Amino acid sequence: MKKKWICGVSALFLILALPFFSRIVIVDLVGLFSNIGVTREMAADLLTGYNLFNILSFVQYSNYGRIGLFAMLLLLLMIACVYFHIAFIIRTLMGARKNKGELDILSAGKLAFIFEIITAAATIAFVIFSNIKFGIRGFMPTVWVYIELLLAVGAYVLIKVLEAKERKKYNEHGLLHEIKKNWPLFIMLIPTFVYFMINNYLPMLGVYFAFTSFNFRDGLFASPFVGLKNFEFLVKADLFRLTKNTILYNVVFIGIGNILQIFFAILVSRVASKWYKKTSQTLMFMPYFVSFVILKVIVYNVFEYQHGLINNFLTSGGAERIDFYNTPSYWPVLITLFYLWKNIGYGMVVYLATITGIDNEIYEAAKVDGANEVQQIWYITLPHIKPTFIILLLYALGSIMKGQFELFYQLIGNNGVLFNITDIFDTYVYRITMTQPLSIGLGTAAGLYQSLFGFLIIVLVNYLVKRKNPEYALF
Amino acid sequence: MKNKPQAAPTAIKKSAGTKVFNGISYVLLAFGAIVCVLPFIIIVSGSFTDNVTILKQGYSLFPRDFTLEAYRTIFRSPKDIIQAYKMNVYYTVVGTSIGLTMIALTGYVISRQEFKYRNTVSFLIYFTSIFGGGMIPWYLMYANVLNLKGHTLAIWFPALMSPFLVILMRTFIVGAVPNAITESAKIDGAGHFTIFFRIVLPVLKAGLATVGLFLALGYWNDWYRSSMFSTNSSTWQLQFYLYDLLNATTAMKQMASNVSMKTADLPTESVKLAMAVVATGPVLLFYPFVQRFFVSGITVGAVKG
Secondary structure, X not given: OHHHHHHHHHHHHHHHOOOOOOOEEEOOHHHHHHHHOOOHHHHHHOOOEEOOOOHHHHHHHHOOHHHHHHHXXXXXXXXXXXXXXXXXXXXXXXXXXXXXXXXXXXXXXXXXXXXXXXXXXXHHHHHHHHHHHHOOOOEEEOHHHHHHHHHHHHHHHHHHHHHHHHHHHHOOOOHHHHHHHXXXXXXXXXXXXXXXXXXXXHHHHHHHHHHEOOOOOOOOOOOOEOOOHHHHHHHHHOHHHHHHHHHHHHHHHHHHHHHHHHXXXXXXXXXXXXXXXXXXXXXXXXXXXXXXHHHHHHHHHHHOOOOOHHHHHHHHOOOOOOOHXXXXXXXXXXXXXXXXXXXXHHHHHHHHHHHHOOOHHHHHHHHHOOOXXXXXXXXXXXXXXXXXXXXXXXXXXXXXXXXXXXXXXXXHOOOHHHHHHXXXXXXXXXXXXHHOHHHHHHHHHHHHHHHHHHHHHHHHHHHHHHHHOHXXXXX | OOOOHHHOHHHOOOXXXXXXXXXXXXXXXXXXXXXXXXXXXXXXXXXOEOHHHHHHHOOOOOOOOEOOHHHHXXXXXXHHHHHHHHHHHHHHHHHHHXXXXXXXXXXXXXXXXXXXXXXXXXXXXXXXXXXXXXXXXXXXXXXXXXXXXXXXXXXXXXXXXOHHHHHHHHHHHHHHOOHHHHHHHHHOOOOHHHHHHHHHHHHOHHHHHHHHHHHHHHHHXXXXXXXXXXXXXXXXXXXXXXXXXXXXXXXXXXXXXHOOOOOOOOOHHHHXXXXXXXXXXXXXXXXXXXXXXXXXXXXXXXXXX
16 A cells, blocks of 8 residues: 555654754854844854744744744644644545545645645745845755655655546546636636735735734834734733624624514515515615715714704703713614614515515415414424524624624724723724824734634534534535 | 415405504514614705704704705815715726626636536635735735725725625526526537626626625725725715715814804704715615615525535
8 A cells, every 4th residue: 555655754744843853953143143133142042953833933032024924934834734744644544435535535645745845845945035134144954854855745746646546547637627628717717816815815924914013114024023922912901802892792783683684574574565565675774775974974963962863852851961972881782773773674685585485385284274473483484594594693603703893983983982892803903004003013913813713713613513414504 | 486366365364363463563664664764864854954953953853944055065166075976986887897797707607517616716715704814914915015005996906806795696696597508508519708698697687786786885885995095085985085074074163162163154064964965865866776686686605505
């Protein structure tokens, strides 16, 4: 079995990935001193050899941000290597799946070795890159890197050969063949690819700012690397409050929102008059079309202290005015109300589409059996809208750490009195972006935490749903 | 949908419980509809109310001391608002047409059964909605890496697509074009572009309308890309122009009260409301005609296809 041998190589790589094996050695410590201003005291902390896990500590000690992003990419590559090697070994031990033979196993192995090759090449490139940046030959790659490169290339070629055999057997084709066969489809995807690269995937590199004390003077990727300092500061200052606010608001929005949407959808479906059905639907969907700036006007007019509708009403009835804009405790309720006002119609329509799809004969049969309205709803309508509910819920959970930024920002704006109870991640980060360019590292850290946390939640929930019933899973 | 005439609801005698239930349904729906419409009425009637009356007696549900003064004030020097309108139409038209084309193409590709990577592509698109670099890297990408600050491209480009709309479009395509039809077209020698333009697009009207309207609505109502990327007020989106105006009038009032000057000669409050009406007007004007697409069209599907 050749596969077992390749697996052995994988295991060897895992051992090599252990922190005892240096990948990069410092050969010219004195030169580094003079070039990047490392002091004598710092030198005591510096190591002579670095593996890819602790190379960032060098970046941090040396206060030389220019190589930070590169070093961080190396770290990520290394982690990816370890992950794919483990996946490859586990899949090999578990054996082949029936329908595709060993293709699954081999593709995991292929990924592992591709990443290994990239990592080795990137390590060498890193050494060259930083030597050029420092202007001296300060670093050298160790012999392990070259061994890694040679072994990985060998293993990769071997896997390719094995894979070609398997492919023939199962009539599965690789990417190149697919492109040749369906090239118009790939061309159609080019604009989309460009868009998501620019708008979403390339900015992901920017999460590196979360680990720097960012400033524009040094340039985007040259600010000093500070490790986890930004996160430490966040944990001490705002993190708990922001997490709590963001999640609580979203839980309330999702919970009450879905209940009311289902409630009104059922009401609409039960009303016999066509005209009434259409009109109420149209009117309830209308707020969805209003911009948040207009919403701000509305809220201001209703709740303003001097001339607001409510205070106007209160004073004409002889009661005291309420100072909404300086009393935080009202706002969670108000924000929820206006969220519901804006979004009930939309969700109602989605649920209504599902309800109209239910076969009418089921209701007729139930009526003949003597089921009353409530029983019909409970035993027929609700079970039928369960799949829609679960999918909407999963989509909502996917963005549970994202807030309704426009809603919060327009309603609260820069009213600092209300921040404690109404600040969510998005408003916090937006304020930093617009007003405090010195805290950009901090803002990125908050954004990264928000993104990671939300991502883990949806992956976990989707996994649980998938285990229970694969039909309902989102991905 | 099957409808048996003899089984129509009226054929069965309604019980008292059903009647009560129906009555409650009507009342609750009416209540919901009124709550949803009320704020619009407040704004519209406020915009027709005399400013002094608003300042003295506050806002109310119906116009008192009816006047067109606020609208006259706005259109006395309409240059700014017309510019904002023009820019908004430009962003909406350009963004919606380009975005809709891209979304339709993508939806077509990921709905093809023979496209091996359809689920991978769907997931990569969906992934952007659950993980990202966050607002700051995104902003720096456009402002500092691409140097688009002040450029109109930065206003419309970022909103061209969204994972939600791509998946919505795919659902439409799967529903409108059975795989068998495109398969037989393929056997007849049609390429993917022919299939897309000749077979899929003509039957995709509902999908194009729904997704297009979502895109257009997003563009029309957006303000925050202007707040981030605009350097010159002549490129402002309409909503941001409105937003700025609202804050400016507040500031103006603040200043006036500081120097104990009468603000009465400028109808600030009613002008704000009139501006809101002018900015929302087109949306509400179109709404009755386009709402049927929304009302019938939105279904949700999973990411995998």
